[in-house]
Amino acid sequence: MTSLSLTIATRESQLALWQARHVQQLLQNLGHQASLLGMTTRGDQILDRTLSKVGGKGLFVKELETALETGAADLAVHSLKDVPMELPEGFALAAVLEREDPRDAWVSNRYARLDDVPQGAVVGTSSLRRQVLLKALRPDLDIQPLRGNVNTRLRKLDDGQYDGIVLAAAGLKRLDMHDRIRHEFDTDTMLPAAGQGALGIEIRADRQDLMALFASMADARSWRAVTAERAVSRCMGGSCSMPLAAHGQWQGDTLHLRAAWGDELQPDAPLVRTAASAQVTDLASADALGQQVAQLLQAAGAKQR
Structure with missing residues (x-):
C-alpha cells in the first residue's frame, strides 16, 4: 500500500492523547505518517453535572466526528465505552484494537479494598453502572459524583474529598499509574461496561481505503x-x-x-x-x-x- 499521511482527531486529556499516540505509532510501524489534531469536546467542558443529565456519552465524540466530516481529520480514536451504540449515518467503526484489562479498579489512599471501607464512607464515581453495582455490594456507602479526566479524579481523591474512587483499570495502566491501583475487582463482583478497555477507530463510512488499512490492525x-x-x-x-x-x-x-x-x-x-x-x-x-x-x-x- 502507498504510504499515507493521516490526521488523527483526539480529545486532549492525557489518556486520550496516549490512545491517539498509540495508534499513531501503529501507523508509523506500517510505514504511514500520522499527526494529531487535539480537540476539546463538550463532555470535557461540562464537569459540574453527570453525563446522564447533559446529553450522554456522545458529548465526547461529536466534535471529533465533525472533524472527520469536514476532512480536518481522517480518523478518530475512542475509548469504546464512551462511544454511543449507534454511530451517526456516514460514520463507521474501522477497527477495534487488542483489548486492555476491562476490569474496574479500586483506588484509595486509606483502604486496600472495598471490604475495608467503614460504613458511610464516601466513594466517588459518576457511572450509574458502578453506582448500582457498588450499592449491591455495600448499600451503606455514600456514593458521590466524580467527573473529570483521570488526573482530575485522582487529585480530588488526594485532596480528601473521597475515601476511595472507582476507575477503569485500563486507563490507569495505559498511563503507567499501576501503583495507584489498590485492588482490581473481579468481573463477578463488578461487571464491566460494554467496550471497557477497548479502543475503537472511527472513520467516515466512504473511506474504503482506510477500512482496508485498519483491517490489518484489528484484533x-x-x-x-x-x-x-x-x-x-x-x-x-x-x-x-x-x-x-x-x-x-x-x-x-x-x-x-x-x-x-x-x-x-x-x-x-x-x-x-x-x-x-x-x-x-x-x-x-x-x-x-x-x-x-x-x-x-x-x-x-x-x-x-
Missing part, C-alpha cells in the same frame, strides 16, 4: 466480544443514563456473555442479571448473541428504553 476476538456487549446495550436502549453492564469472556471459540441491569429510578432495587454463550465466529454472530442476552434481560424484568 478479531476483541472486536467480536465488544460487538456482543454493545449489542446488549443497543437493544436495551442503553446509554450513560441506564445502569447497564455487559461483558464477554472467551472460552475457546465460545463467547460467554454476561449482563446486569439496574433501575435508575430505583437504585436500591435488586439487579437483573443474565448470561448466555454461543460459538462466535464473526461480527454477525457476536451481535446475535448480544441481542439474545438483551432479550433475556427483558424477560427477567429489565426495562428497555
